[in-house]
Amino acid sequence: MRVNIDEIKEAGLRRSWDVTREAIDEMVAGDPAGYRARGATHLDAKLDKIERRVRVDAHGKAELTVPCGRCLSPVSLDVPVDFELTLVPADEYVDEPRSDKEKGGAPVGGSFEPGEAEEDVYAGKVIDLDPIVREQLLLALPSYPVCKEDCKGLCPVCGANLNDRECGCDRHVPDPRWASLKNVKL
Structure with a gap:
């Protein structure tokens, strides 16, 4: 969704829009877990203009x-x-390396001001919210989704779902440091 900043008046601007299922699938396409959208995602946003800056407060559920x-x-x-x-x-955003000003040291890698963590840059009169929504969606995804906390997984021998039944396979994995002693004849 695109918003022209001239549309944002003193009272702010409220916008609602739906992100299609296909667009959500495209947003999460590179994630290794294999996420897929079940349907469209509805988003509500309030935009406020503070001088030349724009504050975006958005809520939705994918x-x-x-x-x-x-x-x-x-x-x-x-x-x-x-x-x-x-x-x-x-033109207001200054991206210069941080340094330890008290000690006159070199730039400190990975450091940032806490206020800048919630800032992004826009250029021109039109703000495209879709890349921001994509970034926020990817940040909210669980990195290792499971069906339940005590999920037993799959048997490494036969591939049976251990949540449904025990397969009876010998899943004992010997310590590889002692594997060569198995061949010693006494």
């Missing part, structure tokens, strides 16, 4: 499905897409 990381059963998730973000004009 309905996704993913294979369980242990047993591969389908898992349905409702992932919240809630964020507050300040958009700063590109």
Whole structure:
């Protein structure tokens, strides 16, 4: 969704829109867990203009499905897409390396001001919210989704789902450090 900043008046601007199932699938396509959208995602946003900066407060919920990381059963998730973000004009944004000013040291890698963690840059008169929604959705995804906390997974020998039944396979894995002693004849 695109918003022209001239449309944002003193009282703010409220917008609602649906992100299609296909667009959500495209947003999560690179995730190794294999997320897929179950339907469209509805988003509500309030935009406020503070001088030249734009404050975005958005809320939504993405309905996704993913294979369980242990047993591969389908898992349905409702992932919240809630964020507050300040958009700063590109000409105001200064991206210079941080340094230890008291000691006169070199730039400190990975450091940032806490206020800048919730800032992003925009250029021109139109703000495209879709890349921001994509980023926030990817940040909200669980990295290792499971169907239940005590999921037993799959048998490494026969591939049976151990949540359904015990297969009876010998899953004992000997310590590889002692494996060569198995060949010693006494």
